[in-house]
Amino acid sequence: MLLESVSTMDFIGSKLSDFLTYTGFANVEWANIIMIAVGAFFIWLAIKKDFEPLLLIPIGLGIILGNIPFKAAGLEIGLYEDNSVLNIFYQGVRLGWYPPLVFLGIGAMTDFGALIANPKLMLIGAAAQFGIFGAYMIALAMGFEPNQAAGIAIIGGADGPTAIFLSSKLSPNLMGAIAVCAYSYMALVPVIQPGIMKLLTTKEQRKIKMQPARKVSQTEKMLFPIVGLLITTFIVPSGLPLLGMLFFGNLLKESTKTTRLAKTAGSALNDIVVMLLGLTVGCSTQASEFLTLATVKIFALGAFAFIIATASGVIFVHIMNLFLPKNQKINPLIGNAGVSAVPMAARISQNEGLKADPHNYLLMHAMGPNVAGVIGSAVAAGVLLGFLS
Amino acid sequence: MRKLLSVISFLIASSAAFAQGAHDFKFNEVFVHAPACCGGDSTATCSKTPSYVDEYGQSASWIEIENTSYSTHEIRNCFITINPAVLDKTMSAPEREKLMSVIPAGDPRTSIGAKQRITFFADGHTNRGTLHLNFTLPVGKPFTLYLFDGNAVDLLDSVRVETLPVGSSFARINGDEWQVLEEDKVTPNAPNLVYHNDKIREFKEKDPYGIAMTLMCMGVVFSCLILLFVFFHIFGWAMNRAAKLARVRAIRAIHDQASKMVEMAKQGTTETRGIDMETYTAVIGMALHEYFGGTHDLESGILTINQTPTTWADKSHELRVTPQHHQAN
Structure with missing residues (x-):
């Protein structure tokens, strides 16, 4: 009897000690703790500081989720384990089909009216893409391969879905770091951009009042996605997944016959994809994959890319103003909106404009380069993909 | 009328999609096995390296077909032959089928992924499996290979193979350019060029x-x-x-x-x-x-609101006092 109870106790003891080897406490490393703290910091930024909560809360929780330590025993629970639920969600990132779905939603929500009313603002959206290629050159100088440099540089487009799409094709091993970096800097647009904008403009320039935009007819709005699709994809077919979905979403909205589809694409579908995208991107930052020197370099390059993009947009407006008549000058504060962080960058233009002159409303003017930036970064991604894949 | 147009559009789109898949299959490499080589009665030089063998460990001539597209396609039910009689357009489909070797259905290996290949053994032993054809390739003679679609009528690809040196293969290197690969460069079931x-x-x-x-x-x-x-x-x-x-x-x-x-x-x-x-x-x-x-149809479109001091919202102008809330006893 005693022997039996001893063996039962041994059995329970061995099973419990075996169970303990599976717990997070037994498998935790400092790297996991650091990453969990980073995730918690993202959530704090989102809730307390209101920095893009729609992005940072899923990413922040994803970082925590992806860094819960566990024993590698084939339990099919980790993001990088075949057939796990997270791995199935991650396929949308790995195979690059979340970004086009997000672009569908962006297209369905975007009003290109400001851009059509003042088409010269498109050029600001193009100029801001210098951020991508400035970062590309710096990345090459830092020793990255051209395909890796391109994946990192696209952060300068300030476009999370495009960054994920391109890095999944060109540099899949860096995709987690690139995605988190892109979204982090997008959330930090209100911190990064105003200083650069002020540095590159005088008080008088910040007060420039732009002429009100003309009224855009529905025909023009309907024509824009079709012409835009034809022009951009004939020149850069490799940008087809992103540009195709962007203009498709916009046509759903502007056709006025598919309002229901446009609403779904811009709300429910977009929300679902953004949730899964944010969560899985966060999860992909497992400490062993993420806490490397390459990640530090990527974050540094990302910051450079944003700074160059913002500065090139503002400087380009100064150049344009040299050629424009006095009554058609552009306020250089909308130059920052050439990056495609929609509508955060345009909001920064508006806020800075109001600080300089409380009666100067720049939001609608800034939306022009902002949506042009979306097109510009998708085209840039397509060109890089065409050159390097 | 609308329904008819929709049906026609759908049929055109479907047929285009079907044709696109099948036409992506191309002959990629051909190897003629010379059994007499090691038998001692041939004047040709014997092969120095062992050749590709089938599931039974037997060396045989082989034909490699590549799916040149970037999507997966099925090659099942297509036909392969070296018999030029099938080019006779007056021949019916059942008659053609008798002259060709069909690729059987029901084998997952006949589903060919993007840019992937499948290799068939031309040994005349179809009983040995899906990858075996009902004909052999002639040694020391030129011949033409034909690949037909599942209807046995549409020619998908053909290639003329001249007499090959022993141990060499005839391979498609770049697009539709073919060349003889020497014995040590033969690449059965693999790309003909190492991809960089x-x-x-x-x-x-x-x-x-x-x-x-x-x-x-x-x-x-x-x-x-x-x-x-x-x-x-x-x-x-x-x-x-x-x-x-x-x-x-x-x-x-x-x-x-x-x-x-x-x-x-x-x-x-x-x-x-x-x-x-x-x-x-x-x-x-x-x-x-x-x-x-007096009309207003040509406006500047500029709205201006000049700030004017006013007391319209002044508290003293309120018509009633703020209600007092008394606590019930």
């Missing part, structure tokens, strides 16, 4: 600082957006112009009409229907005044 991403290497060598990439990419980005700018600039101008023209036409039409009315009123030829001529003229005059001076 030459683009990345080229950029690394020739553009180490990324300047060329920057110039090219920015050029393309600007081109796209400049084209859009030009299109919508011209289109916007045309739309504005059309709207203005329409407005001018309307004004002119009303102006003409008004002039006529004034003229008629002056001459007293207008039907007054019991209204005094003075009243009638006054109405017309008022309408004309409204039109030329």
Whole structure:
């Protein structure tokens, strides 16, 4: 009897000690703790500081989720384990089909009216893409391969879905770091951009009042996605997944016959994809994959890319103003909106404009380069993909 | 009619999709096994390296087919042959089928992934499995290989194979360019060229600082957006112009009409229907005044609100006192 109870106790003891080897406490490393703290910091930024909560809360929780330590025993629970639920969600990132779905939603929500009313603002959206290629050159100088440099540089487009799409094709091993970096800097647009904008403009320039935009007819709005699709994809077919979905979403909205589809694409579908995208991107930052020197370099390059993009947009407006008549000058504060962080960058233009002159409303003017930036970064991604894949 | 058009469109799209899949299959490499070589009665040099063997460990001639597309396609039910009689267009499909070797269905190996290959053994032993054909390749003689679609009528690909040196294969190297591969370069069930991403290497060598990439990419980005700018600039101008023209036409039409009315009123030829001529003229005059001076159809579009100090929201102007909440005893 005693022997039996001893063996039962041994059995329970061995099973419990075996169970303990599976717990997070037994498998935790400092790297996991650091990453969990980073995730918690993202959530704090989102809730307390209101920095893009729609992005940072899923990413922040994803970082925590992806860094819960566990024993590698084939339990099919980790993001990088075949057939796990997270791995199935991650396929949308790995195979690059979340970004086009997000672009569908962006297209369905975007009003290109400001851009059509003042088409010269498109050029600001193009100029801001210098951020991508400035970062590309710096990345090459830092020793990255051209395909890796391109994946990192696209952060300068300030476009999370495009960054994920391109890095999944060109540099899949860096995709987690690139995605988190892109979204982090997008959330930090209100911190990064105003200083650069002020540095590159005088008080008088910040007060420039732009002429009100003309009224855009529905025909023009309907024509824009079709012409835009034809022009951009004939020149850069490799940008087809992103540009195709962007203009498709916009046509759903502007056709006025598919309002229901446009609403779904811009709300429910977009929300679902953004949730899964944010969560899985966060999860992909497992400490062993993420806490490397390459990640530090990527974050540094990302910051450079944003700074160059913002500065090139503002400087380009100064150049344009040299050629424009006095009554058609552009306020250089909308130059920052050439990056495609929609509508955060345009909001920064508006806020800075109001600080300089409380009666100067720049939001609608800034939306022009902002949506042009979306097109510009998708085209840039397509060109890089065409050159390097 | 609409339904008919939809059905026709669907059928065209379906047939195009079907044809696209099948036509992506191309012969990729052919190897003729020379069994007499090691038997001692051939004058040809014997092969130095062992050749590709089937599941039974037997060497045989083989034919490699590649799916040249970037999507998975099924090769099942297609036909392979070296019999030129199948080119006779008067022959019926069942007659053709008898002259060819069919690729059986029901084997997952016949589903060929993007840019992947399948290798068939031309050994005349179809009983050995899906990958075995019912004919052999002639040794020391030229022949032509034909690949037919599942209907046994549409020719998907063909290749003329001249007499090959022993141990060599005939391979498609670059697009539709074929060449003889020497014995040590034969690549059964593998790409005929080792793939390198030459683009990345080229950029690394020739553009180490990324300047060329920057110039090219920015050029393309600007081109796209400049084209859009030009299109919508011209289109916007045309739309504005059309709207203005329409407005001018309307004004002119009303102006003409008004002039006529004034003229008629002056001459007293207008039907007054019991209204005094003075009243009638006054109405017309008022309408004309409204039109030329008082209408608001050509606005600047600028809204201005000048701040004016006012006491409209002053608390002292409130008509009642703030309600007092008394606690119930």
